[in-house]
Amino acid sequence: MKLKLVVASMSALALLSNPAFAVPQTKHTPHKKIHKTSHHVVVKNDYQEIVALPIQPAPVTLETEPRIDTYQTILDGMDHNTSRAKPMPDWFNRIGISGGTNVDLKWGNRRPIYRTENINRIALNDVYVNFSGVANDWAKAFGSLEFSNPSQNYSRVYQPINSVTLEQGFVTLGNFDVYPLFLQVGKKFQDFGRYTIHPLNRTLAQSLSESLRTSANLGFITKMGLHGSVYAFRNTLTVANQSHPKTVYGASIGFDHPNDQLGYDVGLGYLSNMAGVNDVATVFVNPDFARTPYSPVHNVGAIAVYADVNSGPFSLGARYTTSIQTFNPLDISSNTVCSQEENALVGCTFWHAGTGAGARLWAADLTAGYGFNAMSKNQNIYLGYQASGNAVNLALPRDRILAGYGIDMWKNTNLGLEYTRDYAYGSDKGGPGGATNTVGVRGAVKFG
Numbered sequence: 001m002k003l004k005l006v007v008a009s010m011s012a013l014a015l016l017s018n019p020a021f022a023v024p025q026t027k028h029t030p031h032k033k034i035h036k037t038s039h040h041v042v043v044k045n046d047y048q049e050i051v052a053l054p055i056q057p058a059p060v061t062l063e064t065e066p067r068i069d070t071y072q073t074i075l076d077g078m079d080h081n082t083s084r085a086k087p088m089p090d091w092f093n094r095i096g097i098s099g100g101t102n103v104d105l106k107w108g109n110r111r112p113i114y115r116t117e118n119i120n121r122i123a124l125n126d127v128y129v130n131f132s133g134v135a136n137d138w139a140k141a142f143g144s145l146e147f148s149n150p151s152q153n154y155s156r157v158y159q160p161i162n163s164v165t166l167e168q169g170f171v172t173l174g175n176f177d178v179y180p181l182f183l184q185v186g187k188k189f190q191d192f193g194r195y196t197i198h199p200l201n202r203t204l205a206q207s208l209s210e211s212l213r214t215s216a217n218l219g220f221i222t223k224m225g226l227h228g229s230v231y232a233f234r235n236t237l238t239v240a241n242q243s244h245p246k247t248v249y250g251a252s253i254g255f256d257h258p259n260d261q262l263g264y265d266v267g268l269g270y271l272s273n274m275a276g277v278n279d280v281a282t283v284f285v286n287p288d289f290a291r292t293p294y295s296p297v298h299n300v301g302a303i304a305v306y307a308d309v310n311s312g313p314f315s316l317g318a319r320y321t322t323s324i325q326t327f328n329p330l331d332i333s334s335n336t337v338c339s340q341e342e343n344a345l346v347g348c349t350f351w352h353a354g355t356g357a358g359a360r361l362w363a364a365d366l367t368a369g370y371g372f373n374a375m376s377k378n379q380n381i382y383l384g385y386q387a388s389g390n391a392v393n394l395a396l397p398r399d400r401i402l403a404g405y406g407i408d409m410w411k412n413t414n415l416g417l418e419y420t421r422d423y424a425y426g427s428d429k430g431g432p433g434g435a436t437n438t439v440g441v442r443g444a445v446k447f448g
Helices: 002-016 070-079 278-285 340-345
Strands: 095-108 122-134 139-147 165-173 181-189 212-221 226-234 247-257 262-271 302-311 314-323 333-336 354-358 362-374 377-389 399-410 413-423 435-447
Touching: none
Parallel strands: none
Antiparallel strands: 095 122, 095 435, 122 139, 139 165, 165 181, 181 212, 212 226, 226 247, 247 262, 262 302, 302 314, 314 362, 333 354, 362 377, 377 399, 399 413, 413 435
């Protein structure tokens, strides 16, 4: 009897467990969706039934062109900056910035006003910031902002003083991994001679060769070190009987083999008109000359030769610049005229109309150096001799001897000391004669 009762009870439970007889739960939510991070919820037959469905990723659209900022595009048009360069996402890999400051102090009995020397007791020879930009593998740009306030006779190249100016700015087109040719257009120092820009004292050969002009330059550099160029720039002077300044042409050829153990270079430069050299051009526009405004009677070409060699710590360098022809006496003469009063009081200042024969200008430098390391600091000493010819009207000394010392005090920080003894042209050339001494100190800091 008990067995029959148990069987009947189990049968009843089985029937109740069938979905057809199931009683709905009182807490069901017939039209509610449950949101989860990885599943959708689907409700069927008024019951809460969770069905896991995979989520399809959103379609991705590839941008074939850069996105355009409409507002900025319109604003650039309003500001007239539509064609100007804009910062690139990887600009820091394409733009380089460097610079430095050179402060000079001078002492001495500088009676004659020689060019190439800064006679200010203390001067900010130059503060400069260089910018270089790489547009692509074939196009690069370089620019240099500069400020300086040395005395006027230091140089006619780095003008104007006491103002920030664009000293250099040019574009270089070329890829030396593909072709040895390159093209440069802009304001730059021409490849005529070799020198250091903004030195403590400019050398005599540098004064006859340094040319900072806006030019077009076509050149080449081979893997072997052979290099050369041809270039042209507009002269700032009007040649007599010509209504427009004449174009100055130049060419150079050289060979460089840089090496710490045994390195050398040699080169030759040609300039169709020596008045293209900044300091030489100054002679023609100086108001103290007889003819004002002044125009060259004819063009006089020039050549510049340089050579350097280094072996271990020793180095030797030579420079020579000369005019090819003799200048007309009305342009630059070989002597000058000074009054007796000037000679007695201050000495001839060289700024007078010349007399006598025309000048065939030349200047030469010879410098020997020795580098060493002491007290964990790189140091160097050097000796030099310089001379000029027929250059009394360019305010250059006849001869100069010099000695110098430099030391890298800290990273990118150098202190230099230089002594110069200058011998003036004698009375037979209209100069004051005698010798003067100058001691100069430079503190140089650079970054980049």
